[in-house]
Amino acid sequence: MKFSEIVQKLKTDQNSLINFSDRNPEITGVAAIDEAIAGQLSYVEGTKFARYLETTQASALILPLAAELQSQANARAIAWLSVPEPRLFFARAIALFYQPFRPAPGIHPSAVIAPSAQLGDNVSIGANVVIQADVQLGSGVCIHPNVVIYPAACIGDRSILHANCVIHERTQIGADCVIHSGAAIGSEGFGFVPTATGWEKMEQSGRTVLEDGVEIGCNSTVDRPAVGETRIKRQTKLDNLVHIAHGCQIGEAVVMAAQVGLAGGVSVGDRVILGGQVGVSNQVEIGTGVIVGAQSGIHTNIRPHTTVSGSPALPHQIYLRAAAVYRRLPEMYQTFRQLQSKN
Amino acid sequence: MKFSEIVQKLKTDQNSLINFSDRNPEITGVAAIDEAIAGQLSYVEGTKFARYLETTQASALILPLAAELQSQANARAIAWLSVPEPRLFFARAIALFYQPFRPAPGIHPSAVIAPSAQLGDNVSIGANVVIQADVQLGSGVCIHPNVVIYPAACIGDRSILHANCVIHERTQIGADCVIHSGAAIGSEGFGFVPTATGWEKMEQSGRTVLEDGVEIGCNSTVDRPAVGETRIKRQTKLDNLVHIAHGCQIGEAVVMAAQVGLAGGVSVGDRVILGGQVGVSNQVEIGTGVIVGAQSGIHTNIRPHTTVSGSPALPHQIYLRAAAVYRRLPEMYQTFRQLQSKN
Amino acid sequence: MKFSEIVQKLKTDQNSLINFSDRNPEITGVAAIDEAIAGQLSYVEGTKFARYLETTQASALILPLAAELQSQANARAIAWLSVPEPRLFFARAIALFYQPFRPAPGIHPSAVIAPSAQLGDNVSIGANVVIQADVQLGSGVCIHPNVVIYPAACIGDRSILHANCVIHERTQIGADCVIHSGAAIGSEGFGFVPTATGWEKMEQSGRTVLEDGVEIGCNSTVDRPAVGETRIKRQTKLDNLVHIAHGCQIGEAVVMAAQVGLAGGVSVGDRVILGGQVGVSNQVEIGTGVIVGAQSGIHTNIRPHTTVSGSPALPHQIYLRAAAVYRRLPEMYQTFRQLQSKN
Structure with missing residues (x-):
């Protein structure tokens, strides 16, 4: 594909700044700037990668709006496209060259489908898929091999379920969702009540609801509650190995990095970002737009539009300063003892 | 169901305090107090939820033993039941209205069962289940679709294996256990010995044993050891994404929240509670009745009946005070520098 | 087997120190030193286990090179073998008594194999395995039941895929690898670009490559990147529930304990050891031979051959001292306030 054709395809009415x-040049593919070879398109985002402009073998680059980088590219005879959001444009450029694997519509003969299940048009159901009673699949749903769907679950149009994931009873999944391999959605919440002889199970009669455009990473788990709903609102994206306990209410367009864990009944506002391995205690409320640093531990409500870090979490600026002092604690302690003995 | 009928069903000889x-009123279902509608039964536990007494639409409530709450309910024309343990009674009330999904006994024709496997009475074996040589299933065992059981594993009466879990060779699972979706039980311990050229595998010839009434959460993993046993004693409950390494010995009625990880050879006493994301180092011994706060890191033995928090873990009261000072470290450091320069 | 026969089998040309x-005595099996019964072989490593020499019922022991331990064993009439690396020799002794379960070569009739897949000699393909278009399997590959392999993946000679794992499209797995139950290899990286309306997916057109001798633990996940490769080099071993994000480059003979999480584009040098639950931020570079303590958080590059701990990570010696002072913070703070008021 000619570079000019790529530029034309990436331009939209909103892109007046291009x-x-x-x-x-003829472009044959896309690559990272430090791995690109002749014929490939790459991109530069931030100053960290700008240094590769001197050495990259890419034939074309997507640059931020920086005249200096444009000059550098010209000097090295590299074609360029300069935009406000190079990463977004690179994402769209990838899609020009890469067609993700999607099985054709059709039902594999080894799939086991309950007679009462309702299937939409053009569904793709892979080998050894098990679809139980009263399940509803929207049109264009794609279910990869060995997925199991328990009774009365509902999967919206065009959603994709990757191999070996499990959708439990009564789960509602919206349109355009992606459930990655091995994830378990709508499984029983961890509900036990202490008794004299051990732990008595609290049956989990509620359900899990994923709204449109939600993605759940590989081997992540989203439990259903004893009563009511666990709900993840539209456009929210969870990475791999994330745990969402029973009764959590997750807002829209939230992002959780890998291995985040939310205890029961947590409420997360819209557009929150949780870094990797963050843990959140029971019933905590995290406000809209909050950003939580990786490995933080959240035990109290967090006000909207704040950034917190640490375990227990502090306002990010205080955390940074406290962490910087932490490494000086041995020295402080020594002097402290000297001061103490003098006074 | 009439409220009076619910009261009769929940009363037992032990419940003299009811x-x-x-x-x-006629009760049609159960719900959380802040979500209940007319006709539903809910419960109040602790002061946090008592404020909903003023606004709930529930027709009946399970209350703690508090005359004031009873008066409030009366004032709002809400039927009530007052008991020492509202959450336990609510759990039992759920079970009056909710019948969890259990497949009927029978063997799906697509299941692949070795001729040498022994099946008890009334087992339910779902689609695409694979049961290998010399496996033994007790009576009433329920195996959901796509489960794989390796050779010579033994599953006790009435245990439930959810979809896509894997039971490895020689694993012993007791009666009334629940293995949730995607869990891997009895898999090879992580045993490698360093050599000049890399890592040499130590074969894991031991086995994993789960005693009666154990529950293992979705996508959790319980490894088997090189020699001997990994053992989880009766009534212990593990949440999702928990890792139990080879050779751990877990006591009775232990509870581990999601994403806890135990290294090899850890010993955990009876009735221990581990908060979410806790990590425990090799060979550590945690005494009976210990409570460990979320995200703690345990590197040394913990005495029975203590509560610890933090990484590395401290007695909980010290941890709380230290964590409170932590946020003042920047201010302390500044003053410390001033004091230091004066002295 | 006679003890002398075991000694002969364990001796190699390199073992001049034996x-x-x-x-x-006749040896019938292997066991841990505190659990061994008469007829069993065990081993002693380090002083922690030496105390069991006084009480063990083992008939034979593998000892380190310590004359005192030899005398103790003699005094208790226990046969012994004294070597520089007792654990390595015990690992080899286990292999004399234990034959791990390996299904015989052959293809189960329920396996679903695309016509375009290429299978090497003597492959073993279990029940309900799904092998999609253009997959290549080397000779002696063993695939346990219910595994799914997406199109164009390649599995090297003698590699073992345990039950219910998923190998995604284009993944390259070398020879002699082991993928444990439920792992997801080559799944889509977590790539989203923020837009005004939510998150736009960046297609993950790259691939995941595992070199020879790599092991991936149960329910671990190794994502593929948007462009280029996620690569794990030869002999690297990952424990259960580990997350490797898109674009990571992991060196040779690296070991990661359970629940480690690496964000995107992390680079890990050869022979690095990461303790359990370690987290590493985007794009960080960890040098050759680095050791990272459990639960550490790595946000900056780590120089080769250093040991770090803590979150954020510090040089290990500083961490130990700072952690020791941490518990004294309440006391320090009190005195600090007194000093402050005096000055």
Whole structure:
């Protein structure tokens, strides 16, 4: 594909800021700037990667809006496209060259489908898939091999279920969701009540609801509650090995990095970002737009639009300063003892 | 169901403390107090939820033994039942309205069962289940679709294996256990010995034993050891994504929240509670009745009946005070520098 | 097997340092030193286990090179073998008594194999395995039941895939690898670009490569990147529930304990050891031979051959001292306030 054709395809009405060079090489693929070879398109985001402009073998680059980088690219005879959001444009450029694997519509003969299940148009159901009673699948749903769907679950249009994931009874999954391999959705919440002889199970009669456009990473788990719903709102994305306990209410367009764990009844506002391995205690409320640093431990409610870090979590700026002092504690302690003995 | 009928069903000989109102509405279901609608039964536990008494639409409530709450309920024309353990009674009330999904006994024709496997009475074996040589299943065992059981494993009466879990060779699972979706039980311990050229595998010839009434959460893993046993004693409950390494010995009625990880050879006493994301180092011994706060890191033995928190873990009261000072470290450091320069 | 026969089998040309006792009991199995019964072989490593020499019922022991332990064993009439690396020799002794379960070569009739897949000699393909288009399997590959392999993946000679793991499209797995139950290899990296309306998916067109001798634990996940490769080099071993994000480059003979999480683009040098639950931020570089303590958080590059601990990680010696002072913070703070008021 000619570079000029790529530029045309990436331009949209919103892209009035796009600028691009005259060079028009043939582009055969996309690559990272430090791995690209001749014929490939790459991108530069932030100053960290700008240094590769001197050495990259890429034939074309997506640059931020920086005249200096454009000059550097010109000097090295590299075609360029300059945009406000290079990463977004690179994502779209990948899609010009890469067609993700999607099985064709059809039902594999080894799939086991209950007679009462309702299937939409053009569904793709892979080998050894098990679909139990009263399940509903929307149109264009794609279910990869060995997925199990328990009774009365509902999967919205065009959603994709990757291999070996499990959708439990009564779970509602919206349209355009992706459930990655091995994830368990709508499984029983961890509900036990202490008794004299051990732990008595509290049956989990509720359900899990994922709204449209939600993605759940590989081997992540989203439990259902004793009563009511666990709900993840539209456009929220969870990475791998994340745990969402029973009764959590997750807002829209939230992002959780890998291995985050939420205890029961946690409420997370819209557009919250949780870093990797963050843990959140029972019933905590995290406000809209909050950002939580990796490995933080959240035990109290967090006000909207704040950034917190640490375990227990502190305002991020205080955390940074406290962490910087932490390494000086041995020295402080020594002097403290000297001061103490003098006074 | 009439409220009076629910009261009768929940009363047992042990429940001499039960008290209840005269009102007798028709109850159609159960719900959380802040989500209940007319006709539903809910419960109040602790002061946090008592404020909902003013607004709930529930027709009946399970209350703690508090005359003030009873008066409040009366004032709002809500039927009530007052008991020492509202959460336990609510759990039993759920079971009056909710029948968990249990497949009927029978063997799906797509299941692959070795001729040498021994099956008890009334087992339920779902689609695409694979049961290998010399496996023994007790009576009433329920195996959901796509489960794989390696050779010579033994599953006790009435135990439930959810979809896509894997039971490895020689694993012993007791009666009334639940293995949730995607869990791997009895898998090879992580045993490697360093050599000049890399890592040499230590074969894991031991086995994993789960005693009666154990529950293992979704996608959790319980490894078997090189020699001897990994053992989880009766009534112990593990949440999702928990890791139990080879050779651990876990006591009775232990509870581990999600994402806990135990290294090899850890010993955990009876009735221990580990908060979410806790990590425990090799060979550590945790005494009976210990409570460990979420995200703690345990590197040394913990005495029975203590509560610890933090990484590395401290007695909980010290941890709370130290954590409170932590946020003042920047201020302390500044003053410390001033004091230091004066002295 | 006679003890003398075991000694002969364990001796190799490199073992010039081996020394052993005259006793020659019949050995029927292997066990841990505190659990061994008469007829069993065990081993002693380090002083922690030496105390069991006084009480063990083992008939033979593998000892370190310590004359005192040899005398103790003689005094208790226990046969012994004295070597520089007792654990390595015990590992090899286990292999004399234990034959791990390996299904015989052959293809189960329920396996679903695309016509375009290429299978090497003597492969073993279990029940309900799904092998999609253009997959290549080397000779002696063993695939346990219910595994799913997406199109164009390649599995090297003698590699073992345990039950219910998923190998995604284009993944390259070398020879002699082991993928444990439920692991997901080559799944889509977590790549989203923020937009005004939510998160736009960046297609993950790259692939995951595991070199020879790599092991991936149960329910671990290794994602593929948007462009280029996620690569794990030869002999690297990952424990259960580990997360490797898109684009990571992991060196040779690295060991990661359970529940480690690496964010995108992390680089890990050869022979690095990461303790359990360690987290590493985006793009960080960890040098060759680094050791990272359990639960550490790595946010900056780590120089080769250093040991770090803590979150954020510090040099291990500083961490130990700072952690020791941490518990004294309440006391320090009190005195600090007194000093402050005096000055």
